[in-house]
Amino acid sequence: MGRFLLTRLWQSAITLVLASIVIFLGIRLLPGDPATAMAGEDASPEQLAAVRAELGLDDPLFMQYMAYMGQVLTGDLGRSTMHGNPVIDMIGATLPVTLLLATYAMVIAVVFGLLLGVLAERQRGRWPEWFANGAALIGLSVPNFWLGIMAILTLAVGLSLFPASGYVPFRTDPLRALYHLTLPAIILGASVMAVIMRQTRASMLETMQADFVRTARAKGLSRIRVLLRYGLRNSLIVVVTIVGLQLGMLISGTVVTEQIFALPGFGRLILDAVFTRDYPVIQSAVLVVTFGYVVINLIVDVLYSVINPKIRVGGGR
Amino acid sequence: MTVVESGHDLGSNRGQIWKSLRSSTLGMVGAGILMLMAAAAILAPLVAPHPPTHVNFGLSYQPPLTRGYVLGTDDLGRDILSRMLYGIRVSLQVGVLSVAIAVVVGVPLGLLAGYWRWLDGIISRLTDLMLAFPFLILAVGLAAINGPSLNNAVIALGVAQIPIMLRVVRGETLRIKASDFVTSAEAMNASGLRIMGQHVLPNCTSAIIVQATVIIPVVVIGEALLSFLGIGVQPPTPSLGIMLSDAQQYISQSPTAAIFPGTAIVLICLGFNLFGDALRDALDPSNANT
Numbered sequence: 001m002g003r004f005l006l007t008r009l010w011q012s013a014i015t016l017v018l019a020s021i022v023i024f025l026g027i028r029l030l031p032g033d034p035a036t037a038m039a040g041e042d043a044s045p046e047q048l049a050a051v052r053a054e055l056g057l058d059d060p061l062f063m064q065y066m067a068y069m070g071q072v073l074t075g076d077l078g079r080s081t082m083h084g085n086p087v088i089d090m091i092g093a094t095l096p097v098t099l100l101l102a103t104y105a106m107v108i109a110v111v112f113g114l115l116l117g118v119l120a121e122r123q124r125g126r127w128p129e130w131f132a133n134g135a136a137l138i139g140l141s142v143p144n145f146w147l148g149i150m151a152i153l154t155l156a157v158g159l160s161l162f163p164a165s166g167y168v169p170f171r172t173d174p175l176r177a178l179y180h181l182t183l184p185a186i187i188l189g190a191s192v193m194a195v196i197m198r199q200t201r202a203s204m205l206e207t208m209q210a211d212f213v214r215t216a217r218a219k220g221l222s223r224i225r226v227l228l229r230y231g232l233r234n235s236l237i238v239v240v241t242i243v244g245l246q247l248g249m250l251i252s253g254t255v256v257t258e259q260i261f262a263l264p265g266f267g268r269l270i271l272d273a274v275f276t277r278d279y280p281v282i283q284s285a286v287l288v289v290t291f292g293y294v295v296i297n298l299i300v301d302v303l304y305s306v307i308n309p310k311i312r313v314g315g316g317r
Numbered sequence: 318m319t320v321v322e323s324g325h326d327l328g329s330n331r332g333q334i335w336k337s338l339r340s341s342t343l344g345m346v347g348a349g350i351l352m353l354m355a356a357a358a359i360l361a362p363l364v365a366p367h368p369p370t371h372v373n374f375g376l377s378y379q380p381p382l383t384r385g386y387v388l389g390t391d392d393l394g395r396d397i398l399s400r401m402l403y404g405i406r407v408s409l410q411v412g413v414l415s416v417a418i419a420v421v422v423g424v425p426l427g428l429l430a431g432y433w434r435w436l437d438g439i440i441s442r443l444t445d446l447m448l449a450f451p452f453l454i455l456a457v458g459l460a461a462i463n464g465p466s467l468n469n470a471v472i473a474l475g476v477a478q479i480p481i482m483l484r485v486v487r488g489e490t491l492r493i494k495a496s497d498f499v500t501s502a503e504a505m506n507a508s509g510l511r512i513m514g515q516h517v518l519p520n521c522t523s524a525i526i527v528q529a530t531v532i533i534p535v536v537v538i539g540e541a542l543l544s545f546l547g548i549g550v551q552p553p554t555p556s557l558g559i560m561l562s563d564a565q566q567y568i569s570q571s572p573t574a575a576i577f578p579g580t581a582i583v584l585i586c587l588g589f590n591l592f593g594d595a596l597r598d599a600l601d602p603s604n605a606n607t
Contacts, residue, residue: 011445015445015446018446019446026458026461026462029462141583141586141587141590142579142583143538143541143542143579143582143583143586145541145542145545145561146561146575146579146582146583149561149564149565149568149575149579150575150576150579152565152568153568153572153575153576157568157569157572247451251451251453251454252451252452252453252542255453255546256542256545256546259545259546260565270457271457271546271547271548273461274457274460274461274465274548275547277461279461282457282458282461286454286457286458289451289454290454293451
């Protein structure tokens with residue numbers, strides 16, 4: 001376990017360093033002067049000189065990179081050229097919205113995915129299975145941004161069940177915040193839920209037919225207890241795997257969902273920065289996303305090996 | 318896949334593949350949808366009733382089945398059917414071009430990584446690094462550097478699929494490398510590159526084709542998504558994604574404007590998925606019904 005953990009940590013560290021180099025070089029690959037890009041098109045010569053000095057553009061690339069990483073590690077991500085605010089504050093304001101949305105979506109996906117999966121297995125050939133299969137098909141084959149628009153059309157505009165857009169900060173009113181995030185979270189979690197449901201059903205079918213389950217039943221263990229103790233334990237491995245695999249999708253998904261429902265999240269911050277060519281924000285935002293992605297992947301891999309010791313991902317390749 | 322005795326498993330039993338494909342109802346439905354979509358894309362300039370960017374403010378928000386406008390008009394009075402036909406054209410173009418990028422770069426690298434162990438370490442590390450970047454971040458980065466455009470979307474979508482194509486080909490290469498006919502070619506002193514080109518590549522063909530049918534729907538959705546977000550195809554070029562993002566603005570006036578382009582995207586993906594599944598079963602009978 002210790003060895004596996006070390007290998008995995010080492011790999012993640014290398015990935016992060018390489019990614020930070022790519023991101024660092026990205027801004028220097030821009031056509032024209034990076035100082036103009038960072039300070040904005042209509043910066044005065046003094047401002048340009050200041051940015052030039054701050055970025056150390058006359059130093060060798062390696063020194064520039066070390067200086068940049070030094071700033072990043074002390075939490076100095078520069079200032080937005082559009083708004084003039086420190087980038088770290090802008091990220092601090094938007095990231096919680098996205099994290100709340102993503103967590104909510106994952107909870108919905110896991111709870112309903114498992115529930116529907118178990119239900120579909122228990123009620124084979126009856127309506128719960130049809131319903132679960134239909135939901136899975138929609139979740140898998142309909143792009144989530146269209147699903148979102150259709151949900152707004154039917155559930156928000158048509159039936160007025162949910163608000164079509166808008167956001168209430170969690171601190172002012174947790175219940176209303178969740179109410180506003182419910183529809184976005186369902187849309188974001190739909191495809192993950194579909195995958196979890198399908199896999200749960202498949203792994204349940206397999207487990208419940210295994211010999212040890214028959215033995216357990218013969219010894220008098222009730223079906224529901226067998227289901228909880230053996231069936232769900234196997235499904236848990238599936239769920240962790242899927243959550244790990246769907247992570248990239250989840251990141252893209254939050255950007256889209258925030259755009260559809262006009263949520264002031266991290267994805268919107270990135271998109272707005274791209275449209276206004278706000279390079280300091282883009283650079284830091286991409287860095288934060290990559291960091292988060294690598295760290296969550298690491299956690300998933302470690303969790304995976306804890307649940308299923310037979311598999312030590314990436315350890316002995 | 319069954320173990321292949323001589324090189325080319327695709328050419329020798331073409332008749333059987335056809336037979337198996339034709340016997341799959343869902344596969345034929347998929348093929349039908351795809352032919353319809355391809356016809357729409359190719360013939361768009363001939364069959365579109367109106368120019369896709371023609372604005373007519375007097376005719377905005379027309380419902381479907383209005384005279385001369387079968388699917389109605391959008392907020393600027395543009396014909397939705399014409400815009401959809403051109404949008405499908407863009408979707409399929411992006412799909413084919415991105416797959417071309419994935420194949421041209423991914424296949425040779427996959428062959429090399431699978432055949433020469435010493436290259437495998439480097440290539441596989443690079444693949445891991447590429448997979449560490451979510452594709453949307455790559456697209457955002459490219460849009461930030463070059464400005465949003467159709468070309469950037471194609472590059473981002475294609476590059477994101479390279480590692481996936483590479484892994485498939487690498488796996489196939491590893492498997493084929495262990496077969497007897499490769500061992501005997503090696504015994505006859507054939508060079509590595511020659512073996513890859515003459516024996517390994519032809520046996521990877523079915524896996525590459527099947528993977529391509531898996532990639533295209535992903536890419537088509539990706540293009541619509543990027544265009545929806547404003548970092549893909551740029552107006553006035555019609556794209557299904559742009560049509561959706563426009564339609565969301567006036568969804569209470571004209572809900573059908575959001576329904577039709579989305580249906581087209583779903584149909585394209587459904588067509589590729591159904592046909593791809595049937596193709597996989599036909600090329601690889603041992604996989605059928607799994």
